[in-house]
Amino acid sequence: MAKEELKIGEISKPRFEFRSFGRCFFDAAKRMARLSAPVPEKVWERHSTETYIVSRTNDVNNTKIRNGKMDIKTFVQVVDGLEQWNPLMKGEFPISAQVLKDEVFPAFKVEGCPELTKESYMLDEFLQMIDEHPDLQAVTVEKVRFGYMVNNTICETGDVYINGALVKTINSESTEIEDIKKTIKDCGLEGVENINYLQAIKRVIGMINKPLAN
Secondary structure, three states: OOOOOOOOOOOOOOOEEEEEEEOOOHHHHHHHHHHOOOOOHHHOOEEEEEEEEEEOOEEEEEEEEEOOEEEEEEEEEEEOOEEEEEEEEEEEOOEEHHHHHHHHHHHHOOOOOOOOOOOEEOHHHHHHHHHHOOOEEEEEEEEEEEEEEEOOEEEEEEEEEEOOEEEEEEEEEEOOHHHHHHHHHHOOOOOOOOOOHHHHHHHHHOOOOOOOOO
């Protein structure tokens, strides 16, 4: 069966991903840029501000909000050290109380759903519920991302501000595991810890007592 040709910004079957976070990936990032095939201008540099909802009791569902839309992805499996995540839920604010009760709060895997007395809730009302829950925290994540394509894998380097704290990130993702492994080798990233956004955020804010990759 022919391999799927990936295109940045387009939907594909579920991908596997290598990503890491730390203080510096200068040499790897330089190699990634030099090895990259041409990519669309729209992904040369992208800026976004997102809100991640992290839970002390959950590491398998990743919830983020951008431009008033909520996206929850769920962990599927690890193969050869690479993680695979699938969409679990997509919603938009104002969001119904039923969706919060049946889909959103169960994804956090915390005890006790807030009392929902309205039919729907605006984003600020939802974030207030998060702020009041002892096991949940809303974290502002600002991203400056630079897109590449190496070995038919979608790659990026980036500056990520987690509640204002700057960390660097680098990644490679594809439907083909061997292509990612080749990219990791070609960019000099062998032996670097694979850290997803959820883990990185928890480490930076102190919810997990563990350092980043460097």
